[in-house]
Amino acid sequence: MTIFPERLKALHAARRTSDRAAVTLQFSGRDDLPITYEQLVRGASAYTRTLEREGIQPGEVVVLILQHGEDLVYSFWGAILHGAIPSIMPFLTEKLSPERYRADLSALISVTRPAAIVTYPEFEADVRAALQDGDSVRSVIVTDCVESPRADIDFASLAGFRRQPEEIVFLQHSSGTTGLQKGVALSHQAVFNQLSGYGKSLSVTENDVVVSWLPLYHDMGLIAGFLMPILSGIPLVLLSPFDWVRAPYKLLQSISKYRGTLTWLPNFAYNFCAQKIRDRHVEGVDLSSLRAVINCSEPVRWESHMAFYERFKDHGLRLEALQTSYAMAENVFGVTQSRLGSVPVVDEIDREAFMTERVAQSPLDGRPSMKLMSSGQPLENVEVKVIDENGHPLPDRIIGEIALRSDCMLTGYFNRPDLTERAFRQGWYLTGDYGYVSDGEVFVSGRKKDMIIVGGKNVYPQDLETLTYEVPGVHAGRSVAFGMFDEAQGTEEVVIIAEVDSEDAQDQQKIADAIRLHVTKNSAIALRYVKVVGPKWILKTSSGKTARSANKEKFFRELEGKGS
Amino acid sequence: MSEIIAQLATFMSTTILKQPNRVIQPEESLISSGLIDSFSLMDVALFVEDTFGVRIEDTELNANTFDTLTQLASLIESRK
Numbered sequence: 171m172t173i174f175p176e177r178l179k180a181l182h183a184a185r186r187t188s189d190r191a192a193v194t195l196q197f198s199g200r201d202d203l204p205i206t207y208e209q210l211v212r213g214a215s216a217y218t219r220t221l222e223r224e225g226i227q228p229g230e231v232v233v234l235i236l237q238h239g240e241d242l243v244y245s246f247w248g249a250i251l252h253g254a255i256p257s258i259m260p261f262l263t264e265k266l267s268p269e270r271y272r273a274d275l276s277a278l279i280s281v282t283r284p285a286a287i288v289t290y291p292e293f294e295a296d297v298r299a300a301l302q303d304g305d306s307v308r309s310v311i312v313t314d315c316v317e318s319p320r321a322d323i324d325f326a327s328l329a330g331f332r333r334q335p336e337e338i339v340f341l342q343h344s345s346g347t348t349g350l351q352k353g354v355a356l357s358h359q360a361v362f363n364q365l366s367g368y369g370k371s372l373s374v375t376e377n378d379v380v381v382s383w384l385p386l387y388h389d390m391g392l393i394a395g396f397l398m399p400i401l402s403g404i405p406l407v408l409l410s411p412f413d414w415v416r417a418p419y420k421l422l423q424s425i426s427k428y429r430g431t432l433t434w435l436p437n438f439a440y441n442f443c444a445q446k447i448r449d450r451h452v453e454g455v456d457l458s459s460l461r462a463v464i465n466c467s468e469p470v471r472w473e474s475h476m477a478f479y480e481r482f483k484d485h486g487l488r489l490e491a492l493q494t495s496y497a498m499a500e501n502v503f504g505v506t507q508s509r510l511g512s513v514p515v516v517d518e519i520d521r522e523a524f525m526t527e528r529v530a531q532s533p534l535d536g537r538p539s540m541k542l543m544s545s546g547q548p549l550e551n552v553e554v555k556v557i558d559e560n561g562h563p564l565p566d567r568i569i570g571e572i573a574l575r576s577d578c579m580l581t582g583y584f585n586r587p588d589l590t591e592r593a594f595r596q597g598w599y600l601t602g603d604y605g606y607v608s609d610g611e612v613f614v615s616g617r618k619k620d621m622i623i624v625g626g627k628n629v630y631p632q633d634l635e636t637l638t639y640e641v642p643g644v645h646a647g648r649s650v651a652f653g654m655f656d657e658a659q660g661t662e663e664v665v666i667i668a669e670v671d672s673e674d675a676q677d678q679q680k681i682a683d684a685i686r687l688h689v690t691k692n693s694a695i696a697l698r699y700v701k702v703v704g705p706k707w708i709l710k711t712s713s714g715k716t717a718r719s720a721n722k723e724k725f726f727r728e729l730e731g732k733g734s
Numbered sequence: 735m736s737e738i739i740a741q742l743a744t745f746m747s748t749t750i751l752k753q754p755n756r757v758i759q760p761e762e763s764l765i766s767s768g769l770i771d772s773f774s775l776m777d778v779a780l781f782v783e784d785t786f787g788v789r790i791e792d793t794e795l796n797a798n799t800f801d802t803l804t805q806l807a808s809l810i811e812s813r814k
Contacts, residue, residue, distance in 0.1 A: 198792070198793050199793055263772075264765060264766055264768060264772075264797065265768040265771055265772070266768075412772075413792070415772045415773055415775070415776070416772070416775055416776065416792040416793075416795045417792035418776070442773070442776075446776045446777070446780060448780075625773065675755075679755060679756065682753065682756075683756070686751075686769070687767065687768065687769070690768040690769075690771070691768055696768070696771035696773070696774070698752055699752055699753075700753070
């Protein structure tokens with residue numbers, strides 16, 4: 171049993187005389203910045219002093235609104251060493267309207283009740299605008315008013331060392347459009363149990379090097395691309411997500427330069443890299459050091475793996491390096507992991523039986539089939555079962571809801587016991603994902619709710635529909651949003667259909683523009699198709715509810731009709 | 735100039751927005767308005783390189799370098 175500060179202290183002591191970097195931060199147009207454990211602890215001490223100065227108590231929540239860089243790394247570990255509970259929030263982007271960001275932040279503050287928020291001086295006004303009289307925030311800490319680091323670290327004096335393994339160590343706010351209020355609370359012990367189980371399934375050693383561009387407000391970035399390497403003494407090379415999306419080749423260059431062995435990507439990133447990287451950007455790039463490129467946080471696609479492999483096999487990429495995992499913040503991170511050293515199992519099943527009978531069986535002669543790729547086998551400390559609507563376990567190859575039980579589950583949704591209670595059934599966490607098990611391999615095949623996953627981000631169609639109703643000309647209840655899988659992109663894209671009174675094409679075009687702008691600004695989700703239609707297009711159920719799947723089918727039929 | 739703007743406009747409405755009838759005005763803001771999202775910026779850069787033989791560096795893919803079709807077209811002109 172241990173806690174984060176003790177582990178950090180041990181690594182700090184063990185690496186005292188080493189100049190090997192714990193974390194190397196990469197920036198666009200700036201030299202790489204290596205940070206040793208010594209420097210990490212010293213940088214963090216500036217934040218522990220600042221939190222003390224501001225009267226922040228151990229056990230209180232500190233929200234970090236920072237971008238890629240030293241401040242984010244130091245403030246996170248500073249909060250940990252102080253015994254406070256850090257929570258990293260996404261930064262405001264051009265896509266999102268500042269008003270919506272403030273509204274979301276206010277909502278988050280009212281539920282999570284943080285004592286302090288850390289941000290940049292230039293963002294202070296935006297943060298203060300989200301505060302309300304009588305809320306929990308006592309201090310907005312700006313990065314240029316942070317105390318100087320301690321010259322000599324006296325670990326014994328730090329309050330973080332008095333935390334207990336079962337206490338909450340940080341909050342992970344699951345991504346989503348209006349899901350910001352749901353903070354997954356995780357204990358020191360749960361995180362260490364996850365790292366132990368997940369580390370074993372990857373056979374992690376000190377010779378590994380993790381390279382990541384993933385944002386730290388997302389579980390995949392925070393656990394696989396930040397905490398696992400730092401707490402395991404494995405070097406981490408961290409790029410900015412902002413830079414990666416404009417220059418995906420930088421990830422491959424970093425892997426080559428630092429001899430990276432492990433990296434994690436959402437499915438769309440395989441397609442994105444395969445399609446958008448020019449030869450000149452990968453000249454001399456050598457990917458032979460990679461033990462595993464792990465596909466996670468979106469439905470995994472064999473076709474995406476093959477596209478990535480074909481594009482980079484001449485750069486030393488091995489097919490067996492392409493791996494899969496099924497993960498969620500509620501289990502800290504990994505639930506399953508494919509077996510390293512061989513390609514993930516691909517199951518070819520009968521399409522019709524899958525759709526109508528919810529059975530995964532071999533296709534009968536000549537019948538249409540589909541390929542599903544396994545997400546691997548449960549970690550040694552995680553049990554997975556597939557259940558029917560009544561909670562009864564289902565046999566192999568029958569599709570049902572995936573439920574799990576482990577020693578690394580969340581403590582709860584922070585300050586939301588109601589949500590926590592609803593998430594479990596007799597000690598099993600209900601994932602809301604559909605899937606099946608075959609010979610111990612877990613196949614994730616769909617979702618219980620209408621949730622759309624765009625580039626690893628969870629989006630609820632009803633949230634987008636509600637935003638559509640705010641656009642003049644669109645009546646409440648007369649819009650439908652759904653996801654459409656795009657084969658080329660390797661991810662889902664969002665479609666919105668809105669019904670208006672006008673049949674005039676120009677009017678409809680104007681409303682389509684307004685919807686695109688309003689929804690994007692208020693959800694940070696880019697819309698791929700916005701279709702404005704005349705009265706009576708949208709199909710309703712007999713009870714007057716919008717039938718999402720029926721409208722989706724109608725949209726597909728029209729799209730195909732046009733193409734032929 | 736107007737020819738470049740027309741080509742860029744067609745590419746953006748057809749390929750990125752998937753609304754071929756959508757008219758993009760030369761002075762309409764593209765990036766700061768959220769019309770073109772960050773994942774599509776790479777597509778713009780690749781299209782410009784393939785069509786006009788002009789490179790836009792990844793560090794330039796932001797609203798400070800260009801935010802309208804006119805600005806992007808003059809950037810292309812200046813590098814031809």
